[in-house]
Amino acid sequence: MAVLDQGSKPFAKSARAGKQIDNAESGRQIRLLTKFTQPVYTRFKDKNQDTMADIVDELTRSRMMSGIRGKNTKPELALRRALHARGFRFRLHSSVVPGRPDLVLPKYHAVVFVHGCFWHRHEGCRYTTSPSTRPEFWQAKFAANIARDSTVRRDLLEAGWRVATIWECALRKPERVSEAVSTLQKWLLGSEDEIEIGGEA
Template identity: 60%
Template sequence: MVDIVDSATRSRMMASIRGKDTKPELLLRKAMHAQGFRFRLHDKCLPGSPDLVLPRYRAVVFVHGCFWHRHEGCRFATTPATRPDFWADKFQANVARDRKHEAALLAANWRVAIIWECDIKSSVENMADELASWLKTGQSTIMGSEAKKKSA
């Protein structure tokens, strides 16, 4: 399939995709701050530079985009029709890197939460409430929509 825009436009579009301060991340930060939680942002001393670091709880939060981090079964985790081999390798490397960072954080006794973009879009307040209860319970890992399945 041929791209519908020229290469310069596509390059500009791809360059505008941010890794920090994304809309889902900002929404979650605002909701967590409103609940009284204080955190650091993108600590480069920790594996994967987590989006939120809550040192008081020894916990980190990653806000993953469903497309880039391949949220299983999500309608936003589509694969582009052009260059499918390139995209498969790219997505596989992203997922492997995410697992490596999570394992390193867990090995260093950090608690890890992975929040998916689609969970925040559906209800940021509910997600902030789930995160707050997770922080207070002491569980080691929570993964957005998977947490709802476990508690049901």
Template identity: 55%
Template structure:
């Protein structure tokens, strides 16, 4: 059962945006401070990545743990009301993310996924940005960065 009325829920949901989210802006600011120059929301690229670095041939997606279902994350909870609706929606999001990831790799791009939970606190943002910069300078194809940062940095070269 929802704890707010339908009009309030509608207003709350309409405020959720797909671009320029707080975690995305925090990461962009930290990366810019480390000297990375980039483009935003590449419309011609798979999934309109949040950050595009042509210099490093890299796409960076900042994913919300709730919407993109970060496995094992406490922020990836499922609402109790309309569980079937939410399950279907979340499955479609995860499937789309996998397709976007594969399409970007097929086009020759390197792909990083930075989860919202790794950008929640000020100190974590700088650690995440540093990890992304290390990845950009490495030969790894993909990066997945979650919290705690030291536990969930996953890099693959293939």
């Protein structure tokens, strides 16, 4: 009996330790699952526009927004692959061209901007939502983006460049990428100074 009693203590400790490890591992998995499945925004519609109710604090939102890429985005990469496949060659984010366009095609004296619908305010687009928190801050930021885009476009046209703007919504699906590139190709081979290509509203 003495031998059995002595052996039961470490066995009990081992069982408790194993249970604690299992609980800790389950907690870690739940936290990871929550982290990657929790939506960034909860959307709801009012009478005038699609707004977003923020579910994170301002500091977290600021950190998340600052991490969004300004170049080499997925829509831009999709456009570049499709254009290259059709034989077009271009420069990327040239610092010698006003506004550092996403693509510069010297042969056609044309530049291409791939604009995010949210940040550059694609009018009438379903992705042009407005955060419900700090509305004055966001409106000022959006207004500054629109003014800068307008100034850059004017400077480019005055310098003799042709300007194409392709909205993110036109590059979200493979079939839309193909349609957008076909439209862009016709424009590049033509003589019009400007073109704007959007997708679903």
